[in-house]
Amino acid sequence: MREYLDFEKPIAEIEDKLEKLTAAAQGRPSAEDDLRKLRTKLHQLQAEIYAGLTPWQRTQVARHPQRPSALDYIGRICDSFQELHGDRLYGDDQAIVAGFAKLNGQSVVVIGPQKGKTLKERMQRNFGMPNPEGYRKALRLMRLAEKFNKPVVTLIDTPGAYPGIGAEERGQAEAIARNLFTMASLKVPIVSIVIGEGGSGGALAIGVADRLLMLQNAVYSVISPEGCAAILWDDPKKAPDAAEALKMTAADLLRLGVVDEILPEPPGGAHRDPMAMCDAVKKAIALHLGEMLELPLEELLRRRTRKYRKIGVLGGE
Amino acid sequence: MAWFKKERSAHEDEDRKKVKVPEGLWLKCNHCRAIVYRKEVERSAKVCPKCEYHFPISVEDRIDLLLDLGTFREWSPDLAPADPLHFKDTKRYTDRIQAAQQSTGKKDAMVIGEGRINGNRIALGVFHFGFMGGSMGSVVGEKVALAADGALRERIPLVMVTTSGGARMQEGILSLMQMAKTAAAVSRLAEARIPYIAILADPTFGGVTASFAMLADVILAEPKALIGFAGPRVIEQTIKQQLPQEFQRAEFLLEHGMIDQIVPRKRLKETVSSLVGFF
Ligand SMILES: [Zn+2]
Numbered sequence: 001m002r003e004y005l006d007f008e009k010p011i012a013e014i015e016d017k018l019e020k021l022t023a024a025a026q027g028r029p030s031a032e033d034d035l036r037k038l039r040t041k042l043h044q045l046q047a048e049i050y051a052g053l054t055p056w057q058r059t060q061v062a063r064h065p066q067r068p069s070a071l072d073y074i075g076r077i078c079d080s081f082q083e084l085h086g087d088r089l090y091g092d093d094q095a096i097v098a099g100f101a102k103l104n105g106q107s108v109v110v111i112g113p114q115k116g117k118t119l120k121e122r123m124q125r126n127f128g129m130p131n132p133e134g135y136r137k138a139l140r141l142m143r144l145a146e147k148f149n150k151p152v153v154t155l156i157d158t159p160g161a162y163p164g165i166g167a168e169e170r171g172q173a174e175a176i177a178r179n180l181f182t183m184a185s186l187k188v189p190i191v192s193i194v195i196g197e198g199g200s201g202g203a204l205a206i207g208v209a210d211r212l213l214m215l216q217n218a219v220y221s222v223i224s225p226e227g228c229a230a231i232l233w234d235d236p237k238k239a240p241d242a243a244e245a246l247k248m249t250a251a252d253l254l255r256l257g258v259v260d261e262i263l264p265e266p267p268g269g270a271h272r273d274p275m276a277m278c279d280a281v282k283k284a285i286a287l288h289l290g291e292m293l294e295l296p297l298e299e300l301l302r303r304r305t306r307k308y309r310k311i312g313v314l315g316g317e
Numbered sequence: 318m319a320w321f322k323k324e325r326s327a328h329e330d331e332d333r334k335k336v337k338v339p340e341g342l343w344l345k346c347n348h349c350r351a352i353v354y355r356k357e358v359e360r361s362a363k364v365c366p367k368c369e370y371h372f373p374i375s376v377e378d379r380i381d382l383l384l385d386l387g388t389f390r391e392w393s394p395d396l397a398p399a400d401p402l403h404f405k406d407t408k409r410y411t412d413r414i415q416a417a418q419q420s421t422g423k424k425d426a427m428v429i430g431e432g433r434i435n436g437n438r439i440a441l442g443v444f445h446f447g448f449m450g451g452s453m454g455s456v457v458g459e460k461v462a463l464a465a466d467g468a469l470r471e472r473i474p475l476v477m478v479t480t481s482g483g484a485r486m487q488e489g490i491l492s493l494m495q496m497a498k499t500a501a502a503v504s505r506l507a508e509a510r511i512p513y514i515a516i517l518a519d520p521t522f523g524g525v526t527a528s529f530a531m532l533a534d535v536i537l538a539e540p541k542a543l544i545g546f547a548g549p550r551v552i553e554q555t556i557k558q559q560l561p562q563e564f565q566r567a568e569f570l571l572e573h574g575m576i577d578q579i580v581p582r583k584r585l586k587e588t589v590s591s592l593v594g595f596f
Pocket of ligand 1: 346347348349350351365366367368369370
């Protein structure tokens with residue numbers, strides 16, 4: 001079953017019609033013409049609707065329950081994957097998946113939060129909100145990547161770091177900070193792709209990278225639009241306004257110089273054609289990794305240092 | 318992030334209505350809620366005589382408290398914020414900046430510079446909580462980086478004093494990126510083996526805790542200071558339970574192994590001085 005978002009209603013109607021017509025046509029050549037017309041109309045409508053999405057609508061697409069997850073990408077684009085568990089300190093956080101993978105024959109360490117698709121899976125994965133153990137597992141694997149001179153690929157899709165009592169007790173802030181600190185000078189290339197939701201510090205904790213890419217409908221923000229609306233407007237219903245004000249879409253982040261490239265999504269979003277999306281992601285990772293693997297290590301680190309040293313916009317005077 | 322400021326002031330507003338504290342002579346403690354004599358608090362470096370809670374103090378008072386008299390030289394005092402997002406909620410960001418600049422006399426929420434502590438040179442950064450809740454945007458991030466750069470160049474220890482609600486929402490993703498920027502800046506200090514000491518004061522939250530604040534070689538905190546990643550009300554709303562007593566207080570962090578020492582204000586200078594003497 002396909003799930004439709006509010007603004008996709010016209011698309012849902014045409015798809016419904018298409019389905020019925022296809023069933024009724026039963027391969028009759030006379031129906032072919034109608035079907036073709038309807039399909040063209042569908043594609044036009046999809047293109048139109050998706051071209052004009054508001055930031056809040058895009059946030060809904062980024063959070064779409066059927067959107068491909070880190071594990072979907074790993075399964076499709078990696079030749080092999082060995083998941084590794086645990087932070088060796090406290091536990092194994094299933095909100096983050098991490099392991100060794102082969103990508104076009106190249107060994108890489110892959111890290112990505114996983115929100116889960118069914119309710120049971122979502123509970124198990126804490127809706128993709130990592131605890132400190134998740135970040136420390138990621139850190140442990142990044143250290144392994146460095147030790148064995150393998151690049152790191154992170155696939156970002158998380159509402160944010162989990163705000164819980166245990167998370168605070170076990171040092172959520174320290175765990176995030178330590179990752180930022182370590183990634184700033186990790187001696188291997190790092191490519192990060194925001195594939196869905198980039199939720200604040202919890203996303204950045206696996207997102208300090210030589211190259212930061214974003215899918216066309218992904219979002220990345222300092223705070224969720226709901227959270228921002230609750231604080232600044234004192235009204236969570238103002239989330240659409242907050243989404244607009246926060247400049248959190250891929251196009252905004254490209255303009256602000258925070259992301260390096262936007263990966264276009266198939267018509268109607270990544271979830272409409274996950275295979276095509278996976279292939280595009282695979283191509284982009286290979287391209288960027290290839291470029292960075294050619295750089296001498298010193299140059300790679302010099303560029304990373306410069307990139308983060310100059311990030312931000314200062315006023316006049 | 319930056320959840321903290323609003324909740325706290327909402328709390329305070331409520332309490333103020335209930336208790337009706339007379340302005341001026343008396344002060345209500347943020348921690349034990351006792352009504353205390355303002356003069357007595359001010360005489361003891363703004364510490365509650367009933368519970369030892371450490372009230373926020375101004376940047377100038379903080380500098381006087383830590384450094385040898387008259388030795389502070391400010392670095393990059395003219396750095397001012399921009400409005401790269403053209404951000405507007407119920408107010409324009411530019412209006413908020415202007416109001417904060419007028420009420421505080423500061424350009425943004427951080428002052429950096431160098432001075433001496435019992436004769437030893439240090440680089441120092443101090444948050445000003447009164448400027449938009451001490452939130453970290455591009456200027457704060459740049460100043461933290463400049464303080465670290467200066468410490469590296471001069472090969473002198475870096476001391477940072479934090480009071481902040483976290484990242485500044487009005488600069489969006491650029492504020493978030495200041496976490497990476499400041500963490501990278503102190504990682505260069507670490508590589509060069511330049512000592513870095515953090516002093517966490519009430520309150521320190523969000524993107525500040527989760528970046529350079531928790532990355533110091535030695536982390537001190539003031540008694541009863543609230544320190545955490547997520548603000549208490551966000552946690553309460555998420556888990557739908559009451560939070561334990563004294564949750565996220567400095568004492569709680571010490572017990573959980575997250576900080577090195579809790580240091581009362583009147584012993585802060587000698588403690589930092591002694592730590593600096595170790596390196
Ligand atoms: Zn008190």
